Amino acid sequence: MLRLNELDLTFVDSTVERVGSGRAEVLEILQAIQDQYGFLPQPALERVCQLSEITPSEITGVSSFYDRFRDRPAGRHIIRVCVGTACHIKGADSIYDAFGRHLGIGPDEDTDAEGLFTLEKVACLGCCTLAPAVQIDRVTYGHLAPDKIEQVLEDFLNWQQSQAKAPQQTAKRSIGDRDFEGEIRLGLGSCCVARGSGRIYQALQEALQETAVRVSVKRVGCVGMCYQTPLLEVVTPDEKSHLYARVQPQDTKSIVTRHFPVRGIRRRISQASSKALQSLLTGQPPANIGRYSVDVRDEQIADFLGKQEHIATEHCGCIDPVDIDEYLENGGFTALGRCLSELGPEDIIRELAQSGLRGRGGAGYPTYLKWQAVRQGKSDKKYIVCNGDEGDPGAFMDRMLMESYPYRIIEGIVIAAYAVGAQQGRLYIRAEYPLALERIGLAIEQCQQRKFLGDDILSSGFNLDLKIVSGGGAFVCGEETALLASIEGRRGMPRVRPPYPAEIGLWGKPTLVNNVETYAVVPWIVRNGAERFAQLGSGNSKGTKVFALAGKVARGGLIEVPMGISIQEIVEDIGGGIAGDVPFKAVQIGGPSGGCVPSELGHIAVDYESLAEAGTMMGSGGLVVLDESDCMVDIARYFLQFTQNQSCGKCTFCRIGTRRMLDILDRLCAGQGSRADLEELEYLGQMVKKASLCGLGKTAPNPVLSTLKYFRDEYQAHLEKRCPAGKCKALIRYSITEDCIGCTLCAQHCPVQAIQIRPYEKHEIDQEKCVRCGTCKNVCQADAVKVE
Amino acid sequence: MPRLTVDKREIEVAKGATILDAAAKVGIVIPTMCFLEGLEPFTSCMLCVVKVHNQDGLVPACGTLAEDGMGVQTDTEEIRQARRTALELLLSDHVGDCMGPCQLACPAKMNIPLMLRQIISGELGRAIATVKRNIALPAVLGRICPAPCEKVCRRAQFDQAVTICQLKRYVADVDLKSPQPYLPSRQPSRQERVAIVGAGPAGLSATYYLLQTGYDCTVFDDHDQPGGMLRYGIPEHELPRAILNAEIAAIEKLGFEFRGASRVGVDLSLEQLRRDFDAVFVATGRFEADKQDLLGLKIGPRGIVTDTRTYQTELPGVFAGGGVVRNRRLAVRSVADGKEAAVAIGQYLSGQPVAGPVKLFNSRMGKLKEGEIQTFMATAEKVARIEPQGTGRDYSAGDARSQARRCLHCDCRKAQNCMLRDYAQQYAASSSKFKTQRRTFVRKLQHPRAVFEPGKCIDCGLCIRIASKAGEKLGLTFIGRGFDVTVAVPFDRSIAEGLQRAAEQCADACPTGALALKENFEADE
DSSP states (O other), X not given: OOOGGGOOTHHHHHHHHHHOSXXXXXHHHHXXXXXXXXXXXXXXXXXXXXXXXXXXXXXXXXXXXXXXXXXSOOOXXXXXXXXXXXXXXXXXXHHHHHHHHHHTOOTTOOBOTTSOEEEEEESOOSOGGGOSXXXXXXXXXXXXXXXXXXXXXXXXXXXXXXXHHSOOOOOOOOSSOOOOSOEEEXXXXXXXXXXXXXHHHHHHHHHHHHHTOOOEEEEEOOOSOGGGOSOEEEEOTTOOEEEEESOOGGGHHHHHHHHSOOOSSOHHHHHHHHHHHHHHHHSOOOTXXXXXXXXXTOHHHHHHHHTOOOSTTTTTTTSOTTOHHHHHHTTTTHHHHHHHHTOOHHHHHHHHHHHTOBOTTTTOOBHHHHHHHHHHOOOSOOEEEEEEOOOOTTOOHHHHHHHHOHHHHHHHHHHHHHHHTOOEEEEEEETTOHHHHHHXXXXXXXXHHTTSSBXXXXXXXXXXXXXXXXXXXXGGXXXXXXXXHHHTTSOOOOOOSSSOTTTSOGGGXXXXXXXHHHHHHHHHHHHHOHHHHHHSEETTEESEXXXXXXXXXXXXXXXXXXXXXXXXIIIIIIXXXXXXXXXXXXXXXXXXXXXEEEGGGTTOBOSHHHHHHTTOOOXXXXXXXXXXXXXXXXXXXXXXXXXXXXXXXXXXXXXXXXXXXXXXXXXXXXXXXXXXXXXXXXXXXXXXXXXOSSHHHHHTTHHHHHHHHHOHHHHHHHHTTOOTTSOOGGGOOEEEOTTOOOOOHHHHHOTTOOBOOOTTSOOOXXXXXXXXXXXXXXXXXXXXXXXX | OOXXXXXXXXXXXXXXXXHHHHHHHTTOOOOOSSXXXXXXXXXXXXXXXXXXXXXXXXXXXXXXXXXXXXXEEOOOHHHHHHHHHHHHHHHHTOOSOSSOHHHHHSTTOOOHHHHHHHHHTTOHHHHHHHHHTTOSOHXXXXXXXXOHHHHTOGGGGTSSOXXXXXXXXXXXXXXXXXXXXXXXXXXOOOSOEEEEEOOSHHHHHHHHHHHHHTOEEEEEOSSSSTTTHHHHSSOTTTSOHHHHHHHHHHHHTTOOEEETTOOBTTTBOHHHHHHHSSEEEEOOOSOOHHHXXXXXXXXXXXXXXXXXXXOBOSSTTEEEOTHHHHSOOOHHXXXXXXXXXXXXXXXXXXXXXXXXXXXXXXXXXXXXXXXXXHHHHTTSOOOOOOOOSSTTOOOOHHHHHHHHTTOOXXXXXXXXXXXXXXXXXXXXXXXXXXXXXXXXXXXXXXXXSEEEOGGGOOOOOHHHHHHHHTTOSSOOEEXXXXXXXXXXXXXXXXXXXXXXXXXXXXXXXXXXXXXEETHHHHSOO
C-alpha cells in the first residue's frame, strides 16, 4: 500500500513542467497523475496547486466531476462491467452483483480485501454484440453469466501469469511492401480487439513466420459486422475475397495454409487443418465452437450491407486506419486540396447549405448555419472544436469513426476551420477510448508531417494548430457549452445559450463545435458534390446516419444508412429480425435522450422530424432492439438512472427532478408504486423537460415519457405488482416445475446455492437465498424453471 | 440597444442585459435565489424561469440575454407551477427544520429556542418579549400548561426533554418581579371597538393583542373579576391568584374596560353588542349547549361553529374561540385562539380579506436517524434535566441558564431570513410533495463565526464564487456531480480553513440556512 507521506512528488513537478501550469491544463495533469499513481493522491493535487495557476477549489471541483478520476487507490486489476443498453437487457446487473458477491466487496466499497480487483461499472465497452460483457484490464470477456464469474477470474489470472512469463511480442508490419501476393485484413476496431483480434494478429504473424507465406497482414478499421467479430478477410492473389467470422487464434494457421502455398511446413498438418476448416466453410458450424466462416456472397452479409450507404464509413473494412498513404490513394485530402485551391470559404459553406447536412450529434442543427455564424464572428481568434465525447450507453459510432477513419475526420476539421477562419482546434476525446486517442494522435502527427495540418497547409498560407483534449468521462460534456468548460479546465457544467459558442465560445472567442460524424462526412460532400449527398435521405434529413445496432437483433453492428429508411427495414433487413423466437416489441432510438418506438410504428422513417414526432430523437445513434421479454418500465428506469447519474448537478430540475423521477420508477419496479405515482411521474417528466437548463435535462424524461405513452399498460401492471416481461426482480419468483428430471444442473450453476443438489428428484428453489439472476432457467434442459 | 416586452411592457435595455435586468428596469420582480448582483449568473435554482414567446420551455431570467423583439412573460400559471415545483424539489432534498419541533407543537407557536438562547445570553428582557409575542399569560401557563412542547423535544432522545415550561415560567416570574414589567408598545389608537365576551384565557389573550394593534376593547364576563376558569376553575395551590392578578394587570395597563357580572345573552343580547361594537369575540369558555343557545349562534357537536382558520361565526363581525368552540379545556390552546382570532378580527376591521394568521411555511426533518442526536448534542450542555421542586421553588439564574443550554437548537439559524422559506411560503410549496429518503443531518461547527449545515444547501454556488472573489486561499468548491454534488472545502479541510475572510459575506449571501453566523446560536434574531 502506498504511504502518502512517502509519496514521491517529483513526478508531479515534471508533469507540470511538461504540460504547463495554466488552468486549462488541469485535465491533462490529473490524467497523468492518475496514470502514475493509480488514483489522485491529495498531496499530489496540493503540489499541483503550488506549482500552477490551478486553485485548490478548481482542482477539487474538476477531479471530483469526472468518473475517471479516483480519490482512493484501486486494486491491481480493474474489472469493468459494461452496463450499456445491450448488456443491460442481457443481465449486466446480475453480472455486476455476481462479481461483487464473489469478491466479497461491500456496498460502499469497490475493491476486494486483498486489493487485487476493483469493480466498476462502465457506461459502454462498445462490444454490444458480446453482451453481457466485462473488461478486466485490457481483456474482454463476453456472453457472461453469473455462474461463470469464477471461471473468468481464474482464466484472467492464468492468462496474466502466462503473459508475465512471455512478454507480448509486438509484431512489426512492413508498410512499404506492396508486392501483392494477396492480403489478409484483420478488423482492429475496439469491438474486434475486445473479441481478441489483437491475439489473432499475433497468431497470424506467428503462422506466417512458421509457414513462410509471404502475404501482408493489414489492420483495417471496423467493418461494422460486430456480430461476426473477430472478422478476418483473406484476399487471395486472384483478388477473391474470403471472409472468416469469429476467428480464434488457433484457426489462423489453417486459414493461412488454406489460401496460400505453404513453404517449408509439413503438408500433413496443413492438410488436416485445412480439412477441418473446410467443414466449417460448408457445413453449419457446431454451436459449441462458436465460429464459422462466411463468404461475402453470403446472403446474410448481402442483406446486412445491402441497404447501407457508406459515406462517413467509406471504404469500411478495406483501408488501414493509420496509413496515410492508403487514405491518399483512396481520394483522401483531395477535398481539402480543392477547398484550399479552388473554393473560397463562402463556396464551401454554400455547398454545405445545399447538401442539407445537419449536425449528427443529436439535435440536428443545420451545419452551414453554425459555420456561417462563426465565419461572420468578428474576432482576432477563432476556435474549432470536434466533439468526440460520445458517452451514451449502447452507442459507439464516434469511437468507431475515430478509430477507423482518423484522417477523414481531420480532413473535415481542416476544411471547416478554413471555412470559418479558425486557426486553433481541439479534438475532445474521452479517455475511455484509448485506441481512438492513439490513432487520432498518430494521424495528427502524420498530417503535420505531410502539411495537412500546422502552418501553411498545402502551401495555401492557411494554418491550423490541432490538439487533442482527453476528457474524463462525463456524459454531460457532450453538451457543447459543458464541453467548452471542460476544455477550459473547468467542471463540465453547461450554461444558458444564447450566446451560442459560435458567438462566445472557447475562452470567449467564436467557436465552431461539431460532432465527429459531422466532420467525417464533409470531405465526401466536397468530393462528390452537395447534390449527391442531398439525393440521399428524405425531406429535411439529408445524407446518411451511422447507428450502433444492438439488442435482441440477429445481426448487430455498426451501420450507416440513408436517412428516411424505416425502422422496420433496419431491424428486419439489416438486422435480420429478432434473434430468438420472442416477438419484436420496440426499438429504443437515441439512447438516454431518445425514446422507445413500439413495433407497430416500425414504418416510421428514421429522420429528425419523424422521430421527434414519435417522442424520440435521432440522438447520437444508439439503436437498441427490444423484444417481448424486455420490460419497458425497467428500460425507462435504466436510461433515467444513467442520465440521473450523469447530470452535472447544476440546475434544480435536472439534479433533483430526475432523481425524484427515478425514485418513482424504483418504487414501481419494486412493486410499491401507487396510482398517484404515475401522474406524478408524468408531471415531473414534463417539468424537467420544460425547465431544465441544457439538453441533457430537457431530453432526460424522453425514455420515460415515450414508454408512458406507448406502454402505459406495463406501468399499470407494475402498479398491480406484476412485471409482464418477468424482468423486475422484486416482482418475480423462480420456481421449478414437475418437469424437473433431477439432473442437478441448476443446483450446480446457482451462484448463491439457493438450490440443493438432489439427483433424480425434483429440485426446489430457496426463495430467501434466490437472487433472481435467471441462471437456473438458462441452464435447465428440461425447461422446468418458470418465472412468475 | 435591444427592445423587448416584459409582461407587455416595452423596455429598452443595454446590450448584454439579461431578462432579469430588463424586468427590474420597470419594477417587475422576478424571484431569484442563486443570483447575486455583481456575480456572474449561475442559473442553478431555476426559480427565475420565465416564458419567452415562440420558444419551447422556460428559461432562467437571470442568465438569459435580453434580445431585440423578445416577448417575455414572467408570471403565468405555467411559470408559477414551475417555480413551485423547483421549490418543492429543493425542499425534498432539504435536511433541516425551520422551526424546532417544540415550537411546532406549541399551540401558541411560541419561539421556544429563541427564548432559550436569550436566557443563555442573559437577555431576559428580550426573552419575555419573545414569550409574550405569542403568549399573553406566560406566568400562568408556566404553572398549569401540560407542555406539549416538551413531549416532542428532541433532547429526550438523548436523556430528557428541556424544561421549557419551567424556563418560560422563570422568564415570566423574573419579569413580574422586576420594577417595570414588560409592556408591549401599542400602535396608534384606531376608531373601531371590539367586544370581548368572556375574560378567560382566550378572551384575555385576544384583548391583549387587539389592544396592541390599537383597538379599544371592552371585556364582558359573568363574574365580577376577570380570569374565567383560571380564577374559578383552578385551585390556588396550583395557580396562585397573585400571579394571575399580576399578569392580568399587565394587560390592563394597555387599557381595556372590564364589565363584570354582565351576562351576554341574559343581561344584554349579542345583537345589542353587534350594534354597539364593530366586532365581537365570543370566548365564554367551556361549552354548555343550553347556555350558548342564548347567544343565538349556530352550534355543532363541539360548540359554536366557526371557520377553523378565521374564527368567524356565521354572523358577520362575530368571532368565537377558546373552549366554546372546542369542547376541550387546554389553556394554552385558548390563549393561542385568542391571539389568532385577534389577527382575524384585525383583518376584518381594517377591510382586508379575513384569512386568519399566516401559516408560516415549515420544512420538517421528522424523526432523527441513528447517530444524528450526537450531531445535535455538540452544542448542548450535557447536564441532566432539573426541575425546581415544589410550586414555590424557582430556578436560580445559574440553573436557568444551564438548563436552557440543554437546548439542541433544532430550529434554523436563518428561519427569519431564508429565501427558500419565504418563496416556499409565497408559492405555496409543500415540503413533502415528493416522497423520499432523506439524507443525514450534518452540522459543522469548526468555524469560529459560522456554522455550516450542508443538508440545507441548494448548490447555488454563491459562497464558492464569493470566496474565490474574496481571494480565499482554499475557499470552497463543488465536490462530485449530479444529485450527489456537495459544497465543501477542498482537500477535506475545515470551513475554518476554507473561509478565513469571507465567512460573513458568504453567510449573508447564502439563500438558505446552510451557511449562517454562529451568533444566532446564542441569541438575537
